[in-house]
Amino acid sequence: MSAEAARVPHDVHGASGQEGDRKPALRLLEAMLFAAGEPLDEATLAARLPEGADLPALLAELSEDYAARGVNLVRVAGKWMLRTAPDLGFLLSRDKPEPRRLSRAALETLAIIAYHQPATRAEIEEIRGVSTNKGTLDVLLAAGWVRMRGRRRSPGRPVTYGTTELFLVQFGLDAIGDLPGLEELRGTGLIDARVSAGLTVPLPDDDTALKDDEDPLEPEFDLSFAPEPEAGEDEDAGEDAEG
Template sequence: MSADAARAASPFPSAPENAAHAVRTPALRLLEAMLFAAGEPLDEATLASRLPEGADLRALLAELSADYAPRGVNLVRVAGKWMLRTAPDLGFLLARDKPEPRRLSRAALETLAIIAYHQPTTRAEIEEIRGVSTSKGTLDVLLESGWVRMRGRRRSPGRPVTYGTTELFLVHFGLDAIGDLPGLEELRGTGLIDARVSAGLTVPLPNDDTTLKDDEDPLEPEFNLSFAPEPETDEDTEE
């Protein structure tokens, strides 16, 4: 077979035909390499500091994002940072190659949702919203997952610990900011909240600002990230 015939039979474009798609400026290539090699999302300040002087980071990100949009890997913004992530429509095909994640119990999911929407919140406040006692193990699981953190202590009797979500929570759920959590109408649309629920029901606007509130004190330096002694229960119990 001649060289011309072989090129014609090949399913891949020839080098000259594909050259336009392969052209990338040095700055764009460097940006792509940084995002590919990073083990975690990168903020724009970090990206800009490593690009050639005068590079337009926003324009480069927009170009790279558009370039990756139809591919198996997408450039996405999560937690205010940038990362390369498997295209959503292909995730289920790769799930079998990943370690089976630990499934959260219903109690843990409810607790996580309350913390996300009501942060900063205490264990007692979580129990008041749920209407059931929350076991120490439930909060331990969320802390170990890295999705929840201890923020500080409430200025109230007993000085209970306050909880909030983390950047890892945003990354895991693909959120750019905590405000991207669904609102009441979106929750009703997905069926997570019954449409017949009282019209007086409201969903708070979530806020994960790391600054302590006026009624919070910082955690003690020697605080060992464990809970104070509390009655142990295997599961959440009805009050």
Template sequence: MPLDDEAFFEALDLQRKIEAMLFASAEPIGTQELCERLGAKRKNVHAALDVLVDHYAKRGVVLRKVADRWAFRTADDLKHVLHREAVEQKRLSRAALETLAIIAFHQPVTRAEIEEIRGVSTSKGTLDVLMETGWVRMRGRRRTPGRPVTYGTTVEFLDHFALESIKDLPGLEELKGSGLLDSAVPANFQVPVPDDTSDLTEDEDPLDEDDLFTADDQGGEVSPQQDNGSL
């Protein structure tokens, strides 16, 4: 059913506002945040986003969904044009790449579980590096003796690898071909079909946001940092 003139201009106005907000934002914006900031209904925001996705599909930038957030990104076939503008990044070590892949596919996963899959111990520094990149985060505590911390990926991880959700992760052979996994990965490494891990699972408790935590060197657990009174 065609929109009347008033409804048409309201829809167009909503599209322009969303377009402006996404262009101005340094980070992806969630659908719910768009609704709240614009005072618009979710169905109308979704309709406006669909129009913008189609409008930018063949342009130099495209509108991409990352989890339930939206952002403009360079079209995949034009990334080489901006190659010289990119900041050169230090390559992750083999241990970090394997750990990242295990976390991505097996999340929520504890440090002990990572070590069991890899067949070797995982240093605290490896997990620290992955968290510093913004690709890995501490999710919660496992409801098992010792209450070890569980790890999972972040929205930044999905954004970097152009994934809408972790369900879009590639298979084992694709990982090897892209260099994300070494060809000599342990034989017991499996690539399960990941579930949406935006929420804690039944065997996890949330971290206490009022405390600062640090990963234990041995068990991969977390404990509050002690205040030594220094500035």
């Protein structure tokens, strides 16, 4: 980005008085966000801004400046990043290799983990009603959207799974609580409006702290992944429940 381009967002307001004092901080904030390879939290941004800079006001101003541009300033996973405007994403995707699509089993497993975390493999299978192939979880782990949290304090001490910060970034969520609730899902048609009145969608919680019924993973725990299933392989093949 050229120096001239970096000045554009603020020049539209003029550069006199307090506006002029804000200009260097606004340009520095823009440069940090542009150069960052990942979302930045407010503590990181504030630490590099001039003393006394009003970070919330600067972020609001920059967000407004970029609202109608080809890239937008967005908040994801509680952090800030510049991201391609949603209405232009399909144009840029033409130049990218076609990503491997998740299978139905992987999508269902990811959704269950997101809403019910921490969840064990046996709990995922109970909700889905079918066995879950180990390769399904390995795909989600390799993508960085799911992580191993700990071990459930129950017979067999099964591993518990939860979502990651990368999951929030990938799906443009500021927090896990932004996932749609029951009424929103009904509004989209993803859930039949005639379903049982007793159906509920849990409030998702991705707190990194272990729950009362979880123990930490052993330091030497093997985090290696099994080979990903080949295209067309049935990921719903039955397997023994996790022990």
